Amino acid sequence: MRQEIDFLKGARGEREKRLKFLRLVKTFSLLLLLAYCLIVAAFFSYGFYLTTASKQIARETTLKKNKIEALKEVETLQIVLKQRLSNLLKFFDSQKTSDFPALLDYFSKTTQGINVKELSLSPDGKIKFSGEAAEMTALGQSLENLTNEEASQFFSSIVLSSLDKKEGGGGYLFTILLEAKV
Amino acid sequence: MKINLKDLKPFLLPALIIFLILVVTAFVLKPKLEVMVKSHQQLTKDKKILADLTKKLATLEGLAKVEFSEKTDIALAVLPAEKDVPGNLAVIKNVALNNGLIVNDITISEVGEIAAVSDEIKLKKDAILPSFRLNVSLTGSLEMIKNFISQIQSTAPLMEVKNVSLSQKKTESPETKMEIEAYFLPFPKTLGKPEQQLIAITSGEEKIFSRINGFTFLKGQQTLPNLPVGKENLFSP
Numbered sequence: 102m103r104q105e106i107d108f109l110k111g112a113r114g115e116r117e118k119r120l121k122f123l124r125l126v127k128t129f130s131l132l133l134l135l136a137y138c139l140i141v142a143a144f145f146s147y148g149f150y151l152t153t154a155s156k157q158i159a160r161e162t163t164l165k166k167n168k169i170e171a172l173k174e175v176e177t178l179q180i181v182l183k184q185r186l187s188n189l190l191k192f193f194d195s196q197k198t199s200d201f202p203a204l205l206d207y208f209s210k211t212t213q214g215i216n217v218k219e220l221s222l223s224p225d226g227k228i229k230f231s232g233e234a235a236e237m238t239a240l241g242q243s244l245e246n247l248t249n250e251e252a253s254q255f256f257s258s259i260v261l262s263s264l265d266k267k268e269g270g271g272g273y274l275f276t277i278l279l280e281a282k283v
Numbered sequence: 284m285k286i287n288l289k290d291l292k293p294f295l296l297p298a299l300i301i302f303l304i305l306v307v308t309a310f311v312l313k314p315k316l317e318v319m320v321k322s323h324q325q326l327t328k329d330k331k332i333l334a335d336l337t338k339k340l341a342t343l344e345g346l347a348k349v350e351f352s353e354k355t356d357i358a359l360a361v362l363p364a365e366k367d368v369p370g371n372l373a374v375i376k377n378v379a380l381n382n383g384l385i386v387n388d389i390t391i392s393e394v395g396e397i398a399a400v401s402d403e404i405k406l407k408k409d410a411i412l413p414s415f416r417l418n419v420s421l422t423g424s425l426e427m428i429k430n431f432i433s434q435i436q437s438t439a440p441l442m443e444v445k446n447v448s449l450s451q452k453k454t455e456s457p458e459t460k461m462e463i464e465a466y467f468l469p470f471p472k473t474l475g476k477p478e479q480q481l482i483a484i485t486s487g488e489e490k491i492f493s494r495i496n497g498f499t500f501l502k503g504q505q506t507l508p509n510l511p512v513g514k515e516n517l518f519s520p
Contacts, residue, residue: 123293130297137304144312144319151322158329165336166477172343178351179343179481184471185358186488189441192411192466193491201444205429217425217457221448 198224199281207255211246214239218274226257226281235272240264247277257282335480342481354492360439361495362468366415367440371465374438375419377501382430384423387458392416412466416445421459425449428459438499441466 169176201222208220212232219231234240246252247259258280265274363370372389379386392415407414421428432444443464451457484492 126294126297130300133304134300137307141307141312144315148315148319148322151319151326155322155326155329158326158333162329162333162336165333165340168340169336169343169477172340175343175346175348175351176481178348178355179346179484181470182351182355182358183482183484183488185355185362185468186484186491188412188468189358189362189495190485190487190491193494195411196443198443198445201447202429202433205425205432205447209425209429217449217451219448219450220425221446223446 197283199226199228199283204228204255204281207252211252212243215243216272222281226283228256228279228281229276230279231274231276233267233272233274237273240273240275244277247279255281332478336477339477339481342483357439357496357498357500358492360500361441361498362412362466363440364467364470366465366467368415370440371417371442371463374440374442374501375417375435375463378431378434378438379421379423382423382427382434384421384427384431385456387420387422388418389420390418392418412441412468414464414466417442417463417465419461419463421461422456423459424456428457432461434499435463437497438501439495441495 199222204222208217208230214234214236216233216235217230218233219229221229232243234243244261247256252259256279258278260278262276262278263274266272267274368391375389376386421431423431428447428449432447435442436444443466445462445464447459447461449457449459
């Protein structure tokens, strides 16, 4: 029986292994180049998109600005109106002064028979009311009016500051200090 | 150990590819990348500006010019852009006469500059709006004074009665002295840049408009009335 003996078997196996490795390196490097080319292409495409989009947006921005410029008058009206209304809103919200017409109305109704000498009202609600009553009953009625339930809606404090009888049978002079609800 | 150049030949292509990648990355892609990052950031900003402009344009196109013009006229009549001394005097005179009151004296204090832009106006302490004061002396009954105060505070231009002092000597009609604060508001210094967003009028401000729309607007307010006034130094600083 004849048997073949391959004396180069070991060397050939190593060469095939080496060739296989080289083929792998070559394939991998070509694949790497391909992938890199794709990345570069994508990169430049995105760059192109950025340039185009930027130009498009610049065109649209100019167009919108021109349109807004044409509506400048309406914009000015809106800004002026807004400025005035927002300031008026703050102004009316911060108003904490006495309701002078209501207070004067109340005094005119409740001081029958009283000769009003002085009536001063200040925005912080302080009121000085001086008058002269010919008779004690008129003064009494007036004081009663100032201390009844209706008066409590207007005033937080009522103080009879002075009461004098005029000499020679005259009337009564009085001063009342009040604090109106603000 | 001796290196055989023939052995290295198969590695030439991969080495060339890697070299090419490195060179292109370093000298082409890297500088381009920096530019592109900046371009991307700029594009994002530009897109936002365009979106804001689109929104603003849509708002402006939705505004009715005639309606806004009328509303602004009313707001300007109530809150003039400048110290409207003749207008204020005319209103005081007209309202006083309408209520049967006699105007004894009107003194205007601290009028200062007639016109200025809003950020140059120095506001009084705790004040919301710039103003000047008028001291008014009137003769008439308590009822007349009550109506006068009520009407003066609801007539354009905006005025507010601060202090009221009524005095009566013997049988004469009572004399009332009052301090009236007259308000104004200069125009804003800058009016609308295209990029500046429009701030919409709120419902609270709409209510305020309804309130001032109910004010009385006297005709011919701009003429200086012929009043028997006391000190009337309109232009002293």
